[in-house]
Amino acid sequence: MSGTRLAAGLLGLLIIQATAPCAPTLTNPGFESGTMSGWTSYGVVWNSVTFYADITAAEGFRFAEFDQENTSPLRTGIYQQAPGATGGVTYRLLVQTNVRWSGPQSVRSSWVRVGVDPWGGTDPNSANVVWSPERSSTLSEQGRWIPMSVAAMARSATVTVFAELQADTGSGTAAGCFDDFDITAGVTRAECLSFDAPLIKEVYRDGLNDLQLMDYDTDGDLDVIIPCGAETKVLLYRNNGLGVMTYTGSIDTGGICERLAFADFDQDGFTDMAVSTEDDEILCYPGDGSWFGTPVATDTPRRPMGMVVGFFDADAYPDIAVACWDDDKLAWYTGDGDLSFTQVSEQGVSNEPHMLVSGLIDGDSIPDLALVSRGGPTLRTYNGWPTSPYFYYMDSTTPGMSACGVQLTDLDEDGDNDIIMGNWGAPWDPLERVHVLEGTGSWQLDDTPTTYYLPETMGPEDVLAGDFNFDGHEDIAVACSIGHSVSVLLGTGDGAIPARYDFPIDPAFLSALVRKGDVDGDGLEDIVVLGKAARHFAVLRNAAPLAASPEGWLKTGWNLVSVPHETEDMAVGVVLDRLVPPNVLDNAVFGYDSGSGYSVYPGGFGGFEVGRGYWLYLSEGGRAVAYGPGTLTTKSVLLSQGWSLVGHPQDNPVLLSDCEVRNGMQTKPFDDAVAAGWVEGVVYGYDGGYFTVRTSGGDDAYLRPWRGYWMLSSVPGLTLYVPAL
Helix, strand or coil, X not given: CCCCCCCCCCEEEEEEECCCCCCCCCCCCCCCCCCCXXXXXXXXXXXXXXXXXXXXXXCCCCEEEEEEECCCCEEEEEEEEEECCCCCCEEEEEEEEEEEECCCCCCCCEEEEEEEECCCCCCCCCCCCEECCCEECCCCCCCCCEEEEEEEEXXXXXXXXXXXXXXXXXXXXXXXXXXXXXXXXXXXXXXXXXXXXXEEEECCCCCECCCEEECCCCCCCCEEEEEEHHHCEEEEEEXXXXXXXXXXXXXXXXXXXXXXXXXXXXXXXXXXXXXXXXXXXXXXXXXXXXXXXXXXXXXXXXXXEEEEEECCCCCXXXXXXXXXXXXXXXXXXXXXXXXXXXXXXXXXXXXXXEEEEEECCCCCCCCEEEEEECCCCCEEEEEECCCCCCEEEEEEECXXXXXXXXXXXXXXXXXXXXXXXXXEEECCEEEEEEEEECCCCCCCCCCCCEEEECCCCCCEEEEEEECCCCCCCCEEEEEECCCCEEEEEECCCCCCCCEEEEEECCCCCCEEEEEEECCCXXXXXXXXXXXXXXXXXXXXXXXXXXXXXXXXXXXXEEEEECCCCCCXXXXXXXXXXXXXXXXXXXCCEEXXXXXXXXXXXXXXXXXXXXXXXXXXXXXXXEEEECCXXXXXXXXXXXXXXXXXXXXXXXXXXXXXHHCEEEECCEEEEHHHHHHCCCECCCEEEECCCEEEECCCCCCECEECCCEEEEEEECCCCEEEEECCC
């Protein structure tokens, strides 16, 4: 093509709603036939049964079951090929699972997982199989059906579903049960939640009492700040923009520091830092956009362990509330605008208060407080009031006597915030429960919590709400100290928790606090965990592959790219914000128009257009993200006579053979348009070298998100229609 004049098309839009793809068909998905018909076993033979021990079917009357005693190691499972898939469509497999182990409680080494081979293969050892995280046998889940799910994008007309049981030791009986296999079409790939391997940072210090994410150097990236009580310092770690944290220095507090809070307390445009210390004071350090200056001290009751910032008195200056461990008191302070605070009131509370959060509880639009104490009642709530003393005691309950973390969020999306608590237990009797108190929109708390179980003896210390799989519903992240991990309970918007994912960090990592934030700039909520006793913190970067926010992995050198859907801001610098620095985008992004030829960013254009292709030169490769969901309508791209530089305006791969071409009032399938001489049957892409896309016989058969393509047309005024999937 080097001697050919190239041209690019314009974007058009045909408002036609896409037809939802059908789901692949499974035979005997609930094993109600009384046999294993449709299923193939590997390892050993499975059976369709009506009961095993105290387990009955999750749905209907039968389920698949296998058990074996004193055999090590054990790996066995079942699979079935399911026809009727559409290539490029993402499917979710949901399976009810039950796993148990009858050996010693100290050796509980059996687990189950489910998987999908998007190519339709039957080998469970194939690298093509997409597996869910493993779920272990636990005492609390014995005999209980737990849903597990996994999602994958189909690569052929058949997908294969797997369910597997494994065990590592032979000193007991391992048993696995599966029921109610279900495949759903067209779901986002975000339902398969995943995080990159943890980036563990050694702190080499004891007494790590808190961790907060805050952009202290105003470079646009969230940094990590940790109060270190053993050295009476606050430690600062700078983010390189990819979630990699580097120690940059410390700030001396003069006393054992406990908690951090950030706000622009003096309203000068820079974020300031408040630190509570065991010298019974709040130190407020002024920020200047790069570091923190000399603090202003405010006295408090003894040992302020919990601290929260809010606008309690409705003026322009942020205020602070503290929960004081040694004096068993809750105190409120109004900000004076000069980094100092004036105490308004204090109240006696339960023994050893240590965790405090602010949010709407009673539905009156005035912020309330929730306080967790070691002594009972575990939870106390305080109603926000528009005048001094600004809060008064509202209600109390004891959903878990050893609660460590507390969070407010509307888990069931009824308009009222719910209260989430982690129930840690004691060192000699660790627990595995997360309690949810449903919000009532009134002063009265629901004292009959819904309880969600984690694996045995996980020790949930802290809880956090966030949309970690980007589906629009709040999830729960749990820091598990004894489990050395983070568990994420996926929410569905109705209060249900259909799936749980466990992410191990390190055997020596005692997860104590969990925080969230987009530390690598990809638009997803990442997780940062403090390992208090282990002197570590870990960054878990969200790697959920999203159909609603597709990512483009770009290489060093030349890339032929196209943004797959319209976003809120299509400016080149916004869409490619993850790529700078060290890349320089000025004069490195090229568009092409058949009438005017090449144009260069930023002088020739300022933003991307969906449906157009662009050349992009990078000195260092990286990832681009289209923030926010795209539309589900068929997209169209105008083709110029001759060469057009076009893009794939969809979030999922589309077969070239499924596209159509319109010439005036006449529309033909792509192959028929080729036969009619309208377009060339070969489409060219570039990935470090040219490759071809054909309906058959080419290097690829799909048009793919983030790809730009050269397309040759012999007829002016054609339109290429790309169906939505």
